[in-house]
Amino acid sequence: xxxxxxPQPPRVASLSLPGRLVVAVTVGAVTVGAxxxxxxxxxxxxxSNTLSxxxxxxxxxxxxxxxxxxxxxxxxxxxxxxxxxxxxxxxxKPDGSTEVTGWVDMTAIDITAMRHNPxxxxxxxxxxxxxxxxxxxxxxxQEQATAGDRSTMSSTxxxxxxxxxxxxxxxGGDVFGIQARSAxxxxxxxxxxxxxxxxxxxxxxxxxxxxxxxxxxGSSSDAPSDAxxxxxxxxxxxxxxxxxxxxxxxxxxxxx
Numbered sequence: 001x002x003x004x005x006x007p008q009p010p011r012v013a014s015l016s017l018p019g020r021l022v023v024a025v026t027v028g029a030v031t032v033g034a035x036x037x038x039x040x041x042x043x044x045x046x047x048s049n050t051l052s053x054x055x056x057x058x059x060x061x062x063x064x065x066x067x068x069x070x071x072x073x074x075x076x077x078x079x080x081x082x083x084x085x086x087x088x089x090x091x092x093k094p095d096g097s098t099e100v101t102g103w104v105d106m107t108a109i110d111i112t113a114m115r116h117n118p119x120x121x122x123x124x125x126x127x128x129x130x131x132x133x134x135x136x137x138x139x140x141x142q143e144q145a146t147a148g149d150r151s152t153m154s155s156t157x158x159x160x161x162x163x164x165x166x167x168x169x170x171x172g173g174d175v176f177g178i179q180a181r182s183a184x185x186x187x188x189x190x191x192x193x194x195x196x197x198x199x200x201x202x203x204x205x206x207x208x209x210x211x212x213x214x215x216x217x218g219s220s221s222d223a224p225s226d227a228x229x230x231x232x233x234x235x236x237x238x239x240x241x242x243x244x245x246x247x248x249x250x251x252x253x254x255x256x
Contacts, residue, residue, distance in 0.1 A: 041067065066122070082185045084108060085132045087162045090177030090208070091170050099171065103181070106165060131158045132182060136204075143206060159209050181205040 015023065040062045043052040052059065084107035090100050106128055114120035134154040138147035145151030162178050169175065182204045189196040 037067075080187050082187060083129075083132070084183045084185075085128050085180060086183055087166070087178060087180045089166045089170055089175045090179075091173035092176050093173040099173070101170070105183070106162070109165075128161060131161050134158070136182075141204075155209075159211075163211060176211050177208050178211060179206060179208045 040059055043055065043059050044063045044067075046052060084105050086103045086105050086107075088101045088103050090098060092098050110124045110128060113124045131154070135158050138145065138151040138154045140146055147154075158180065159178060162180060163175070166175050166178065183201050184204070185201045186197070186199045188199050
């Protein structure tokens, strides 16, 4: 008598004991990692409490810089200005003469490196921008410190970033002075606005910083690969306090 049962479903091969152990350990590690991440983010964004204060350093070390929470997109008063950080260097030649380079738009250089790059580096996106914000948050408009040791730290941090980008040697001489400034331009208003205000650029010029052996201790001996080459800098006749000339697309300002 023939069986009336249909075809039997194929048997699913079961994992071996070592395979099951690997899967269990992997699932456990992913679960623990996800819970740890959620806990750290929660402590970071939650109102200050005893637990977040007790583990503040561990939370900050985990969150910054990769998981920083930034809500400017949803702010009631979003940024309406483009801020470019520019810098120039004072160079001492072997014969004792000195020259001052033209203003170099460091922000434009970062933007050029990010444009058409699907995965731009965190340095290109945030290093210089955050350094400038750190400085302006700890200094008033007269460049006077307002945050004690944090003001000194912000100045040193900004100087070292610019110093690494210029490199220790430039145009056949040694870099011994650096000056920074910001160029702030309002975002153009929509075309349908009647009588839009002109988008005039305003400058905030910082004092000259002398590059010393102490300030160069954290800098590399050679300019980094993404720093402008020496040929990108032209000399100017002197260090005027606040030139208002416009920057060329290459990031190098026309020297008068």
